[in-house]
Amino acid sequence: xxxxxxxxxxxxxxxxxxxxxxxxxxxxxxxxxxxxxxxxxxxxxxxxxxxxxxxxxxxxxxxxxxxxxxxxxxxxxxxxxxxxxxxxxxxxxxxxxxxxxxxxxxxxxxx
Amino acid sequence: xxxxxxxxxxxxxxxxxxxxxxxxxxxxxxxxxxxxxxxxxxxxxxxxxxxxxxxxxxxxxxxxxxxxxxxxxxxxxxxxxxxxxxxxxxxxxxxxxxxxxxxxxxxxxxxxxx
Numbered sequence: 001x002x003x004x005x006x007x008x009x010x011x012x013x014x015x016x017x018x019x020x021x022x023x024x025x026x027x028x029x030x031x032x033x034x035x036x037x038x039x040x041x042x043x044x045x046x047x048x049x050x051x052x053x054x055x056x057x058x059x060x061x062x063x064x065x066x067x068x069x070x071x072x073x074x075x076x077x078x079x080x081x082x083x084x085x086x087x088x089x090x091x092x093x094x095x096x097x098x099x100x101x102x103x104x105x106x107x108x109x110x111x
Numbered sequence: 112x113x114x115x116x117x118x119x120x121x122x123x124x125x126x127x128x129x130x131x132x133x134x135x136x137x138x139x140x141x142x143x144x145x146x147x148x149x150x151x152x153x154x155x156x157x158x159x160x161x162x163x164x165x166x167x168x169x170x171x172x173x174x175x176x177x178x179x180x181x182x183x184x185x186x187x188x189x190x191x192x193x194x195x196x197x198x199x200x201x202x203x204x205x206x207x208x209x210x211x212x213x214x215x216x217x218x219x220x221x222x223x224x225x
Contacts, residue, residue: 046213
């Protein structure tokens with residue numbers, strides 16, 4: 001089955017700086033890569049996703065890149081704000097239905 | 112509109128007991144998923160329903176776990192002979208059928224087996 005590894009496990013950044021989270025996956029059949037944000041005590045929410053037919057996708061301050069050859073994908077958050085503080089999970093799967101999640105990255109934005 | 116809801120929000124049970132966890136998906140969503148999230152980990156896939164049938168139950172850890180969705184809407188996750196290792200947050204999600212649709216998560220049920 002799919003194995004997703006996520007780094008770093010914790011990340012502390014100064015407000016206004018950028019944050020980068022990296023994930024690797026094992027199954028070459030995976031072609032859907034969503035990112036979820038989970039605030040403390042709340043449910044995971046999708047923030048951005050990418051499919052294997054594109055290498056990069058951007059939505060305002062958030063961008064995701066995908067390297068299928070190397071089997072890794074990354075989340076980039078620019079101009080970080082305190083409300084970006086949360087746990088971020090990457091996931092990978094062969095379709096939208098069966099996702100394998102990383103262990104999460106706790107992001108803290110220091111004011 | 113109403114999101115995915117789960118009941119109960121918290122469940123404490125003794126080792127060996129049977130529990131049922133309920134999920135109410137977003138109205139009109141044909142796909143429903145169950146995940147288990149242990150402390151400090153990402154959600155772990157358990158089972159996926161498309162309509163009334165379990166399209167993929169490969170994530171269920173053993174035969175003590177079973178899930179149903181008899182009318183294609185509400186789903187119940189059933190755990191028999193609970194063990195302490197079953198303690199986790201059980202998350203339900205739903206989505207529209209077909210590719211390209213976001214999974215919307217519920218608030219989860221925190222199960223504690225003592």
